Amino acid sequence: xLGLTTLWSKAQDSLIEDSIRWMNTxxxxxxEAYLFxxxxxxxxxxxxxxxIDLTLYxxxxxxxxxxxxKNTKTPTVYAPYEGDFILNVEMVNCARSGGCRTWINYDNxxx
Numbered sequence: 001x002l003g004l005t006t007l008w009s010k011a012q013d014s015l016i017e018d019s020i021r022w023m024n025t026x027x028x029x030x031x032e033a034y035l036f037x038x039x040x041x042x043x044x045x046x047x048x049x050x051x052i053d054l055t056l057y058x059x060x061x062x063x064x065x066x067x068x069x070k071n072t073k074t075p076t077v078y079a080p081y082e083g084d085f086i087l088n089v090e091m092v093n094c095a096r097s098g099g100c101r102t103w104i105n106y107d108n109x110x111x
Contacts, residue, residue, distance in 0.1 A: 022099040023052075023091035030088050032059060033106070035079035041087060042076040042105045049073050049100035051092035059084035 021029065023045075035041070043052050054075045056066040065085070068075035071092075079085060087104070094100035 019104040021102050021104075023089075023094065023102045024099045025091055025094045027099075028088060028090040030086055031104075032084065032086050035082070035085050035106075037079060037082045039079045039106070040076050041079070042074065043068075043089060044074045044103045044105070045091070045094070046096075046101040048096035049091070049094050049102070052102060053090045053092055055088040055090075057086040057088065059086050062086075 019031070023029070033041075041054065041056065043054050045052050050073055051071050052073060052075060053069045054067065054077045055064055055069075056077045056079065057063060058065050060083075065080050066077040068077050077087075089102065089104060091100065091102065
């Protein structure tokens, strides 16, 4: 299960933990997070993975505010403003029958 740390203060640096999960083609998950303007959220997956998609939604309006749906295993989206968001992660193409390891990174460090 993908876990996130609760944000205790909006004034602090992002306290969201990087997350790892095994996903099969067609699997998706949603997480909620408080993000700062222009804060990057990156995804990556193991060698048998060929495509994951990220979509960032405004938590209040539920409208998409950023997305990366290109054919890539290393997508990145940026929070367009400070606030509460919902991140949807979708495994589009995993060639491994047991699933592919997927990483979500909230500070744009190298995987």
